[in-house]
Amino acid sequence: xxxxxxxxxxxxxxxxxxxxxxxxxxxxxxxxxxxxxxxxxxxxxxxxxxxxxxxxxxxxxxxxxxxxxxxxxxxxxxxxxxxxxxxxxxxxxxxxxxxxxxxxxxxxxxxxxxxxxxxxxxxxxxxxxxxxxxxxxxxxxxxxxxxxxxxxxxxxxxxxxxxxxxxxxxxxxxxxxxxxxxxxxxxxxxxxxxxxxxxxxxxxxxxxxxxxxxxxxxxxxxxxxxxxxxxxxxxxxxxxxxxxxxxxxxxxxxxxxxxxxxxxxxxxxxxxxxxxxxxxxxxxxxxxxxxxxxxxxxxxxxxxxxxxxxxxx
Numbered sequence: 001x002x003x004x005x006x007x008x009x010x011x012x013x014x015x016x017x018x019x020x021x022x023x024x025x026x027x028x029x030x031x032x033x034x035x036x037x038x039x040x041x042x043x044x045x046x047x048x049x050x051x052x053x054x055x056x057x058x059x060x061x062x063x064x065x066x067x068x069x070x071x072x073x074x075x076x077x078x079x080x081x082x083x084x085x086x087x088x089x090x091x092x093x094x095x096x097x098x099x100x101x102x103x104x105x106x107x108x109x110x111x112x113x114x115x116x117x118x119x120x121x122x123x124x125x126x127x128x129x130x131x132x133x134x135x136x137x138x139x140x141x142x143x144x145x146x147x148x149x150x151x152x153x154x155x156x157x158x159x160x161x162x163x164x165x166x167x168x169x170x171x172x173x174x175x176x177x178x179x180x181x182x183x184x185x186x187x188x189x190x191x192x193x194x195x196x197x198x199x200x201x202x203x204x205x206x207x208x209x210x211x212x213x214x215x216x217x218x219x220x221x222x223x224x225x226x227x228x229x230x231x232x233x234x235x236x237x238x239x240x241x242x243x244x245x246x247x248x249x250x251x252x253x254x255x256x257x258x259x260x261x262x263x264x265x266x267x268x269x270x271x272x273x274x275x276x277x278x279x280x281x282x283x284x285x286x287x288x289x290x291x292x293x294x295x296x297x298x299x300x301x302x303x304x305x306x307x308x309x310x311x312x313x
Contacts, residue, residue, distance in 0.1 A: 017047065025214050026210075028217055031050065033049045034098075036048070043080075046060055052111075055122055058081065060073065060077075060123075060124070062126070064128050065130070066134050068131055070134060086116070132174075132179070134150075135168045151164040151165060152181070159203065163262060205245070207236075222302070264305065267305055268300065273299045
């Protein structure tokens with residue numbers, strides 16, 4: 001979509017589906033979409049995806065708020081898919097010459113499709129906001145061991161870029177209100193509604209965002225910028241045939257800072273060049289990390305923020 005993401009929104013749920021079908025990497029997972037509006041017993045799955053282990057992901061999209069009824073809806077889809085045998089699933093997603101699941105899986109992940117692919121599908125809910133009752137149900141399902149993730153989509157009013165904000169991961173998320181729709185009239189860094197675009201804002205390349213979202217979960221809780229940039233360089237070189245552009249470290253650093261600032265999952269800090277990074281992995285480390293360059297702290301690093309409150313050891 002263009003024209004500032006059709007004036008900061010999706011007119012129809014299909015528009016959201018069109019956009020995310022090729023951008024599920026925004027969830028931070030490497031997923032292959034194997035069908036959309038997949039007809040199963042009792043309904044149609046908006047997006048059906050699979051990961052490299054053969055785990056199915058049922059993605060339910062809501063243009064507006066994800067109301068409590070979505071829980072029953074997505075659990076029903078999960079139950080229906082679990083009843084299908086491997087061959088039946090291949091037939092369902094291949095209906096109408098959509099996709100040859102075995103071939104597509106081999107091409108994407110480099111190994112054969114596992115024998116078991118739908119034993120316990122993961123659930124994903126994406127909406128402009130998540131109803132409080134829906135959020136509570138998601139937390140309860142997670143406590144029961146069900147794999148459920150939820151995201152609230154946001155469209156940047158200056159760039160028209162869509163991002164997915166993780167929510168409903170803990171009680172702390174509920175307290176902070178990450179499931180609630182944010183007002184478009186005021187954004188972080190603005191002093192009044194309708195304020196002008198911040199002069200320091202950095203345009204973020206989609207592939208830089210894609211790299212970070214699909215790789216950051218594999219990093220240790222504390223990484224240096226140099227480590228991240230080296231991984232980014234390897235990632236780009238592995239995709240030379242896709243025409244992915246390699247940014248120099250300075251511009252990459254500015255984009256990475258913008259990404260981490262908007263998502264709030266990682267914090268940019270500064271450490272002393274001689275510090276032992278292993279010390280930063282300790283829960284109650286006494287090693288100093290500054291929010292700005294000062295007193296010899298000149299080395300840029302990124303620290304993973306805890307999802308909930310840190311308990312005393």
